[in-house]
Amino acid sequence: MRADQILHPTEAGLYCPPGDFFIDPVRPVARALITHGHGDHARAGHGAVMATRQTLDIMAIRYGEDFAAETQVADGPVRVGDTTVSFHPAGHILGSAQIAVQPVKGPRIVVSGDYCCRPNPVCAPYEPVPCDIFVTEATFGLPVFRHPDPMAEMSRLIASMDEFPDRPHLIGAYALGKAQRLIALARQAGIEGPIAIHGALQRLCDYHVEQGIDLGELIPATADRVPAQLVIAPPSAFASPWVQRFADPVIGFASGWMQVRARARQRGVELPLVISDHVDWPQVTAAISHLAPSEVWITHGAEDGLLRWCELEGIPARPLRLVGYEDEPE
The missing domain is CATH 3.60.15.10 (Ribonuclease Z/Hydroxyacylglutathione hydrolase-like)
Known part of the structure; x- marks a missing residue:
């Protein structure tokens, strides 16, 4: 045949x-x-x-x-x-x-x-x-397209959080897979405090935890004042009123496409993280x-x-x- x-x-x-x-x-x-x-x-x-x-x-x-x-x-x-x-x-x-x-x-x-x-x-x-x-x-x-070590990209995220401790870091990540990977990488890189997540990520993050994947302390990014410097949300959230609750945020996006700087500029991304699945x-x-x-x-x-x-x-x-x-x- x-x-x-x-x-x-x-x-x-x-x-x-x-x-x-x-x-x-x-x-x-x-x-x-x-x-x-x-x-x-x-x-x-x-x-x-x-x-x-x-x-x-x-x-x-x-x-x-x-x-x-x-x-x-x-x-x-x-x-x-x-x-x-x-x-x-x-x-x-x-x-x-x-x-x-x-x-x-x-x-x-x-x-x-x-x-x-x-x-x-x-x-x-x-x-x-x-x-x-x-x-x-x-x-x-x-x-x-030659993607860097994801942990090197996490080091860039941590360096930005250290440089701008008073600015929330809002990182766009697809709801299934990328968001959970980004959280797990953040934990591996030493980020121990609470990480805030958009409501669209909650059920899928819960399922990963049910499957034995440790994501650490996650809190909802729904309050007027979110007590976390790192916030993960789906890309669609950045075009919604939700993002306006954060004062002077550092906007990031985790994707292999962030290697293309023109894409980062088009999205208004200040902190492009080249992390691809x-x-x-x-x-x-x-x-x-x-x-x-x-x-x-x-x-x-x-x-x-x-x-x-x-x-x-x-x-x-x-x-x-x-x-x-x-x-x-x-």
Whole structure:
């Protein structure tokens, strides 16, 4: 069986005919396999959803318990139609997984979803999965993207807090994954006092704590006077009246995109923190080199840059041109 008969792009997303399922479909389908809980990959309204236990829990928190007609926890290799599928840690956010698809006859395909090879204190580490075809994201798939050590970025945050002790530090971070990682990194860096969080982060932070992740003392950033110098909020909060309760704040944003200074200026970010939950250029090229697949399929992001690198390395590759994927929607 040819690879494109096992998995190919459609308007709804990646479709597997021998298993009759979609991976991270962008519209409601009969059967969906979901890599992780971010809203551009995990949508409500499918007939049946298979994902890790944590991803299913996160989808229930975000969309309600009835987000799908039926759900199934991905636990070990599972037979789906004429394929066997298995889920492996992606290192992106809590519950994130790569999905390996093995047909009865034909090449093994691993769909990485969003993944990160750096250690992340709030999720299981990325696991290289041997495969014939590797489907990789290219969010930061250009040589310019070389993300610094996250702890070095935390040192910059602490230095700013020390320099401006009377100014609250409001840091924008996506509600799922980035906010919790930022809090955990702050604790690792030695920030011991209370950290204030926007109400939109509360339930997801609670779930991380329920899963055994220590985030320390968190307090709501709802009072007129918030007794914490560090405040974490989703990016959408910075365009709302909520932000006006803070006098002369230092505005920061934690994202891999903060390496692009023009983006930081456009957002009015005084303290850009380059902290990403995606592979950067050295990580994605190292991951491909380590796996040594016979072919690479490239999804959303800078597909042309990674396609050119594969060509120079003698690795057959093609872009999938999938649509509907972006940074975590707010």
